[in-house]
Amino acid sequence: MMRKGGNLLNFILNQISDLEGVTFQKTIEGIRFKKEEVTFARIQGGQFKLQATQSCGSNPEVEVDIQKNGQPVYLCTVPEPVLEDKSQLHAWIKKVLHIH
Secondary structure, eight states, X not given: OGGGGSOHHHHHXXXXXXXXXXXXXXXXXXXXXXXXXXXXXXXXXXXXEEEESSXXXXXXXXXXXXXXXXXXXXXXXXXXXXXXXXXXXXXXXXXXXXOO
């Protein structure tokens, strides 16, 4: 289990440490992760959620957050088995960022 040895932020930072150009910022609603000024994920409510501008497919754990400009943002909760598998997590992040 990932949470036994430390907090979720440290765990995520370790899992994505070899992705270049990723930064994070603490905000009122949680922690946002960015790559080249594009927000791609959040830690919110104790969960790591990928942020996309289109639906996350068949993931049942999808929330829609309407931004101030009225545009929807889809928040897809990343399942724990994916979080714990670095290569799967990287694949999910790259899909959200449209990186091949």
